[in-house]
Amino acid sequence: MLIALGKCTIEIDDQTIPFVGKPMDNSAGNEGDQEGSVTMFRVRTSDELDIQYGIVSWPEANREVTLIEWHSGDTKYDSLKKGTGRLALSSAGANEVFQLRAMKYNTTSKKANLANVTIEDLNLWAQTDLVELLKGHGALRVGTKEELTGEDNKTKGILSALVPSGNVEAVAIAFTVTRILAIMYDYGLDIN
Amino acid sequence: MNVPLPVKGDVIELGGFYYFLNFTFGDQLYESVDTYLKNNGDNDWFNRIRAIHAEKGLALYDDANDPRFLLKEGLFPGSSIKAAFPGLSEHKDLWRNQAAELKDVMNNWSHGSIRPTHDLFLDYAIPLFDMAMICSLPIAHDLQRIIQRVRDFKAGKTFDEPAPQPLPTAAQEYAEKIADKVEEEIQRPPVGAAWVGEVPARLVTLKRQTLDITEAGKSIRQEFGDPDAASRKISILMKYFPIGGQLRIAPDGAIMGYVKGDKVLVGWVGDEPNIDKQEARGFFVNHKYEYTGSDVIDIETGELLSTLAEDSVANLVNGLKVWGLPEGSRINVSIYGDVVFTDPDTDIERKITLVHKGIWFPGHLPG
Numbered sequence: 167m168l169i170a171l172g173k174c175t176i177e178i179d180d181q182t183i184p185f186v187g188k189p190m191d192n193s194a195g196n197e198g199d200q201e202g203s204v205t206m207f208r209v210r211t212s213d214e215l216d217i218q219y220g221i222v223s224w225p226e227a228n229r230e231v232t233l234i235e236w237h238s239g240d241t242k243y244d245s246l247k248k249g250t251g252r253l254a255l256s257s258a259g260a261n262e263v264f265q266l267r268a269m270k271y272n273t274t275s276k277k278a279n280l281a282n283v284t285i286e287d288l289n290l291w292a293q294t295d296l297v298e299l300l301k302g303h304g305a306l307r308v309g310t311k312e313e314l315t316g317e318d319n320k321t322k323g324i325l326s327a328l329v330p331s332g333n334v335e336a337v338a339i340a341f342t343v344t345r346i347l348a349i350m351y352d353y354g355l356d357i358n
Numbered sequence: 359m360n361v362p363l364p365v366k367g368d369v370i371e372l373g374g375f376y377y378f379l380n381f382t383f384g385d386q387l388y389e390s391v392d393t394y395l396k397n398n399g400d401n402d403w404f405n406r407i408r409a410i411h412a413e414k415g416l417a418l419y420d421d422a423n424d425p426r427f428l429l430k431e432g433l434f435p436g437s438s439i440k441a442a443f444p445g446l447s448e449h450k451d452l453w454r455n456q457a458a459e460l461k462d463v464m465n466n467w468s469h470g471s472i473r474p475t476h477d478l479f480l481d482y483a484i485p486l487f488d489m490a491m492i493c494s495l496p497i498a499h500d501l502q503r504i505i506q507r508v509r510d511f512k513a514g515k516t517f518d519e520p521a522p523q524p525l526p527t528a529a530q531e532y533a534e535k536i537a538d539k540v541e542e543e544i545q546r547p548p549v550g551a552a553w554v555g556e557v558p559a560r561l562v563t564l565k566r567q568t569l570d571i572t573e574a575g576k577s578i579r580q581e582f583g584d585p586d587a588a589s590r591k592i593s594i595l596m597k598y599f600p601i602g603g604q605l606r607i608a609p610d611g612a613i614m615g616y617v618k619g620d621k622v623l624v625g626w627v628g629d630e631p632n633i634d635k636q637e638a639r640g641f642f643v644n645h646k647y648e649y650t651g652s653d654v655i656d657i658e659t660g661e662l663l664s665t666l667a668e669d670s671v672a673n674l675v676n677g678l679k680v681w682g683l684p685e686g687s688r689i690n691v692s693i694y695g696d697v698v699f700t701d702p703d704t705d706i707e708r709k710i711t712l713v714h715k716g717i718w719f720p721g722h723l724p725g
Binding site for chain 2: 172174241256271351356
């Protein structure tokens with residue numbers, strides 16, 4: 167499946183293949199390698215980034231989005247090459263929730279890391295109403311984590327998305343906007 | 359007889375209409391002035407006035423029906439033929455204010471410095487209509503129809519009408535000159551504008567830490583000219599790419615970079631081609647400026663350049679002073695960053711200096 171998203175395209179594989187590795191979710195009992203499965207998606211941007219990610223499901227851990235292969239791209243995307251910006255989902259009943267935080271350049275540390283972001287920025291980078299787009303690809307709701315899950319902890323105010331368990335498309339879109347397009351649009355840098 | 363209406367509203371057609379209207383307005387104003395003076399036995403007025411203008415060091419026009427010449431004469435409080443100008447004795451201040459505004463706009467158009475967009479065409483045609491009304495010239499009626507037509511274009515209306523009768527040759531020649539200028543801009547856009555053509559194969563890296571540009575690990579700084587020129591050019595590139603990044607260089611030295619995912623012409627390795635020290639390139643940006651003697655003001659917003667520009671403008675302002683720009687002068691800037699002064703006496707357009715987006719009002723220049 168090919169999705170056009172702002173200044174990039176996302177090509178999602180039709181098939182899921184086995185994947186062996188160590189889950190990002192390292193809660194008790196998840197320390198070693200597991201054999202999971204992955205659905206890969208490849209993002210190509212107007213500024214020549216070509217990168218492949220996988221949405222990995224684990225038998226004993228939460229799903230995640232991780233770097234599969236960097237094909238080519240400019241140095242501005244180097245943080246992605248190193249694997250920064252992985253995304254972890256967590257289960258919420260029959261659904262899953264994940265945070266919408268974006269790759270932001272920190273002018274002090276000179277590095278890009280995940281940071282809070284407004285829906286207006288996300289819409290600008292996606293060149294569309296992102297919430298509507300995510301819903302069109304299966305997402306249930308977008309809001310603060312507290313609004314979506316009733317959670318009352320230190321991450322309750324973070325903008326997040328709720329998807330039915332196993333959703334691929336909305337996860338791939340949200341990941342692409344918050345990681346790749348955020349860097350394309352120089353999030354955190356003041357450029358006129 | 360009604361003059362034709364534009365049917366397409368594109369840059370070339372509106373350029374032709376500007377010329378045609380200007381010519382017709384000048385003709386009608388001349389007729390009115392000439393008839394009055396000849397009826398009063400003054401048959402050689404043009405040569406006499408022209409000699410006075412020459413003595414004062416003012417622009418000399420070959421045609422008595424050049425509207426700039428006529429308006430300039432009408433603007434003189436001491437003009438010996440002021441009684442001949444229609445409407446002047448009844449509406450003295452209004453006439454002079456309108457004429458002064460119109461003369462500046464006409465000058466910029468006549469030098470081909472205005473891109474004939476709908477808005478800019480209206481900025482010319484509306485004061486021309488007002489002046490035609492004050493002077494009771496028949497062209498006012500035609501202008502009203504043409505202004506309405508251009509407002510319709512602006513609102514997105516299209517007109518499925520046969521092309522109007524061709525405009526006079528001189529108007530068509532002017533329109534072709536404008537078309538050439540548009541084409542030139544497409545082929546060689548200013549720094550900061552969208553890149554035209556293929557992505558160049560030569561890949562280089564702009565380095566934040568060393569403020570250098572490397573190709574396969576080796577510095578190519580020397581290609582950017584002497585050390586000062588290289589530093590200046592690299593610091594301008596750093597504005598687009600504050601953390602560095604990859605750039606592509608075309609065989610002619612044009613540098614392409616991706617800015618927010620778009621291909622942009624971000625600079626030149628060597629000297630930018632086709633730069634003329636005297637002559638400005640490109641159409642003016644749609645802002646009016648005034649030099650105060652110590653700063654530059656955006657006339658519409660009243661904002662000062664020194665408070666808004668990203669970098670220090672001390673050198674620029676000093677340069678304007680050294681150049682001898684009179685305090686209170688109106689200046690224009692072309693989209694290539696050429697700062698232009700049109701001498702109100704001689705009507706000659708002169709390029710003073712070149713600015714980049716870091717030392718100009720944010721958002722006024724491309725990029």
